[in-house]
Amino acid sequence: MRFLVQPNPAVMDRARPPVRAFLGFAALLLVGWVASRAAHGALTPDGLARILEPSPGERFGPLALWEEVHQGAFLYGFLLLTLGSLLVVCPVAPGLRNGLVGAATVAALVDLLAPFLHVVRPGFPGWALLRIGAFGVATAVLLATVAVAWATFGREPRRTDG
Amino acid sequence: MVDPRVARFTAPVAAFATMVALVMATGAVLFARKIGFDGGQVRAFYLGAEAGFAEPRSLAGLLEVAVPHLLAVPLLIFVTLHLVAFASGMRRRPFALLAGITWGCAGAGILAGFAIRFAWPWLAPLKVAAFVGLQATMLAWLLLLVAAILPPARGASRSGGLTGSEAAPPRAAR
Numbered sequence: 001m002r003f004l005v006q007p008n009p010a011v012m013d014r015a016r017p018p019v020r021a022f023l024g025f026a027a028l029l030l031v032g033w034v035a036s037r038a039a040h041g042a043l044t045p046d047g048l049a050r051i052l053e054p055s056p057g058e059r060f061g062p063l064a065l066w067e068e069v070h071q072g073a074f075l076y077g078f079l080l081l082t083l084g085s086l087l088v089v090c091p092v093a094p095g096l097r098n099g100l101v102g103a104a105t106v107a108a109l110v111d112l113l114a115p116f117l118h119v120v121r122p123g124f125p126g127w128a129l130l131r132i133g134a135f136g137v138a139t140a141v142l143l144a145t146v147a148v149a150w151a152t153f154g155r156e157p158r159r160t161d162g
Numbered sequence: 163m164v165d166p167r168v169a170r171f172t173a174p175v176a177a178f179a180t181m182v183a184l185v186m187a188t189g190a191v192l193f194a195r196k197i198g199f200d201g202g203q204v205r206a207f208y209l210g211a212e213a214g215f216a217e218p219r220s221l222a223g224l225l226e227v228a229v230p231h232l233l234a235v236p237l238l239i240f241v242t243l244h245l246v247a248f249a250s251g252m253r254r255r256p257f258a259l260l261a262g263i264t265w266g267c268a269g270a271g272i273l274a275g276f277a278i279r280f281a282w283p284w285l286a287p288l289k290v291a292a293f294v295g296l297q298a299t300m301l302a303w304l305l306l307l308v309a310a311i312l313p314p315a316r317g318a319s320r321s322g323g324l325t326g327s328e329a330a331p332p333r334a335a336r
Contacts, residue, residue: 085171101174
């Protein structure tokens with residue numbers, strides 16, 4: 001991890017292969033996450049409504065929803081931290097770096113929290129589409145982050161950018 | 163002013179802190195809804211209860227929950243503490259004390275379920291105390307982390323600080 005605080009050409013050169021391997025697995029995780037949701041029917045509004053339908057008496061939404069947010073926030077948190085930190089030592093503009101991390105974070109939060117619109121106000125229109133769209137944006141932005149880090153890591157290390 | 167070496171990581175660290183806060187908040191809701199904060203409820207969850215036709219937890223069922231948590235919880239604590247040590251000027255003793263409480267609560271929380279089910283049901287309050295302790299200390303760590311990466315208010319001096327030079331990795335002040 002020394003390359004994060006002391007980026008220099010020799011250290012970055014040594015770090016590139018494991019970083020690229022990690023980025024490959026991060027991309028696989030994202031693709032697998034999309035496939036998993038598709039397999040469970042969570043990428044269609046009807047399927048999503050069926051999965052997250054509360055049982056009688058579940059005033060605060062189904063337990064499955066809370067468990068999904070619990071696990072999803074963990075995954076998003078580590079992806080955002082690791083990919084965002086790698087971008088810091090990549091030769092990309094701070095605006096692009098912060099834009100990618102910011103967009104992914106907002107989309108991830110909407111993905112995780114949109115179903116609660118339906119819990120707070122049953123019948124809230126469009127919550128499922130909002131969730132599916134946010135998941136698509138979050139995944140796409142994170143995959144773009146992986147691609148940027150893959151293409152630029154170690155290419156032109158810099159020490160500070162403010 | 164925040165150290166520029168730390169400032170570069172503000173966006174990913176803030177995103178991480180937000181998601182960890184969400185993990186802890188949903189964990190609290192899940193604990194309250196599935197187990198409960200009363201000793202009797204905890205015992206009923208693990209040992210079963212005739213009233214609710216609940217079966218005692220099986221070893222396989224306990225392991226199904228414990229094994230992922232044995233990876234996720236230490237990883238979360240390790241990374242959070244590492245970030246706080248890197249970014250804040252927290253002194254060594256309070257850091258070690260708070261870290262010890264966090265690690266102790268995490269271990270006790272995960273293992274207490276097995277102890278309640280198979281050894282001594284009266285350990286139920288320990289399960290609740292460990293969970294509350296973990297939540298409280300993680301909240302403290304997240305506040306420290308946010309305080310370390312946010313720029314201080316104008317005119318306010320920053321407590322602690324990073325040691326080391328541009329060429330050396332920053333360390334928490336001792």
